[in-house]
Amino acid sequence: MRLAQRMQAIRPSATLAVNAKAQELRAAGKPIVSLAVGEPDFPTPAHVVEAAHQALRDGFTRYTPVPGIAPLREAVAASFARHGVTTAGPEHVMVTNGGKQALFNLFLALLDPGDAVLVPAPYWVSYPDMIALAQGVPVVVPTEPERGFLVDLDALDAACTPRTRMLVLNSPSNPTGAHYTQEAMDQLAAWAHDRGIFVVSDEIYDQLVYPPAAPASLARWWERHPEGFAVVNGLAKSHAMTGWRVGYVLAHADLIKAMIKIQGQSTSNICSIAQKAALAALTGDDACVQSMRQAFQRRRDLAMDMVQTWPKVVCPKPQGAFYLFPRVDALYSPAVPDSAAMCAYLLEAASVALVPGAAFGDDRCIRISYAVDDATLTEALGAIGQALARLC
Numbered sequence: 097m098r099l100a101q102r103m104q105a106i107r108p109s110a111t112l113a114v115n116a117k118a119q120e121l122r123a124a125g126k127p128i129v130s131l132a133v134g135e136p137d138f139p140t141p142a143h144v145v146e147a148a149h150q151a152l153r154d155g156f157t158r159y160t161p162v163p164g165i166a167p168l169r170e171a172v173a174a175s176f177a178r179h180g181v182t183t184a185g186p187e188h189v190m191v192t193n194g195g196k197q198a199l200f201n202l203f204l205a206l207l208d209p210g211d212a213v214l215v216p217a218p219y220w221v222s223y224p225d226m227i228a229l230a231q232g233v234p235v236v237v238p239t240e241p242e243r244g245f246l247v248d249l250d251a252l253d254a255a256c257t258p259r260t261r262m263l264v265l266n267s268p269s270n271p272t273g274a275h276y277t278q279e280a281m282d283q284l285a286a287w288a289h290d291r292g293i294f295v296v297s298d299e300i301y302d303q304l305v306y307p308p309a310a311p312a313s314l315a316r317w318w319e320r321h322p323e324g325f326a327v328v329n330g331l332a333k334s335h336a337m338t339g340w341r342v343g344y345v346l347a348h349a350d351l352i353k354a355m356i357k358i359q360g361q362s363t364s365n366i367c368s369i370a371q372k373a374a375l376a377a378l379t380g381d382d383a384c385v386q387s388m389r390q391a392f393q394r395r396r397d398l399a400m401d402m403v404q405t406w407p408k409v410v411c412p413k414p415q416g417a418f419y420l421f422p423r424v425d426a427l428y429s430p431a432v433p434d435s436a437a438m439c440a441y442l443l444e445a446a447s448v449a450l451v452p453g454a455a456f457g458d459d460r461c462i463r464i465s466y467a468v469d470d471a472t473l474t475e476a477l478g479a480i481g482q483a484l485a486r487l488c
């Protein structure tokens with residue numbers, strides 16, 4: 097089969113591959129627990145589900161405008177008020193098939209062939225491949241667990257060249273849970289702005305920040321410099337709506353128009369029913385968001401208490417999202433030489449599925465998702481701790 101050259105630059109999503117492997121082993125009768133998932137384990141809130149039922153009963157089943165129905169675009173624009181934005185209107189936002197399509201639209205609309213994009217590592221798995229598909233060049237900027245996986249300006253300076261067009265920030269981060277304070281985000285934004293570097297801020301976990309850490313955003317930077325910033329968000333993580341595929345982006349009105357062209361020639365509007373559900377999520381009571389956040393914070397604390405007892409493992413305390421990203425390379429050996437081998441070992445020895453850090457650009461680490469119930473989490477982390485101790 098002859099495929100296009102661009103396929104050589106693209107890898108399949110590692111997280112989806114691990115989930116498939118875990119399901120295969122389960123189907124073969126092995127009691128595998130998966131801590132590899134990147135989605136909340138809660139059901140979608142009832143009022144959101146009811147809005148979808150109502151949309152079906154109303155026969156709301158036809159094409160809609162490509163960037164979303166007007167009330168939804170208005171609600172999306174209004175949602176940025178939680179970060180102090182007062183001037184966003186429907187023309188500054190569009191609704192996409194998950195945050196994923198918002199990112200893909202941005203890369204396609206902004207990158208010329210050979211444009212370099214700074215991607216702090218550990219990074220979310222899809223950034224480098226999406227950038228490559230858009231003919232950009234991902235430039236990975238490493239960070240250290242001992243510094244909480246936060247990128248510093250010297251490292252960005254060192255990676256910057258005249259070809260640098262863009263910086264992708266993700267806070268809170270998948271896979272590390274690292275979260276920049278508003279002050280730190282402002283510093284990064286100022287650094288990029290001074291150099292004419294466009295910033296894509298992926299804030300899909302911004303509602304999952306655990307006190308005393310406070311939410312932070314680059315939405316105000318967009319408001320002051322709309323031609324230099326775009327903010328991506330969505331409902332998958334905040335409202336347990338991964339399957340509904342609702343993302344959105346805040347950007348300059350001209351950039352939104354360009355992305356509407358791309359989406360109009362590729363996928364068109366997202367599902368009409370999901371749009372009605374999204375409207376209910378954005379305009380309804382957000383007590384559900386707060387109670388999920390509290391549950392995740394409790395699990396984060398429970399998980400950290402256990403991981404801290406693991407021998408030779410370093411794990412910064414995440415301030416957001418629902419992942420831990422412990423550094424485990426002090427336990428590597430000829431038999432277990434890297435993160436993929438470590439995850440294979442833990443699948444065998446602890447019956448727990450995890451994602452190798454290599455998939456996120458850091459082979460020293462493994463990713464643990466704590467988006468599972470407390471009992472499952474306690475049991476799985478206990479089994480991992482015992483299996484790691486056997487490697488000492």
Ligand SMILES: Cc1ncc(COP(=O)(O)O)c(C=O)c1O
Nearest residue numbers: 134194195196220270330332343
């Ligand atoms: C950092 C990050 N950005 C974007 C996405 C895409 O989310 P969605 O399901 O809305 O496409 C994810 C999903 O895992 C993510 O972790």
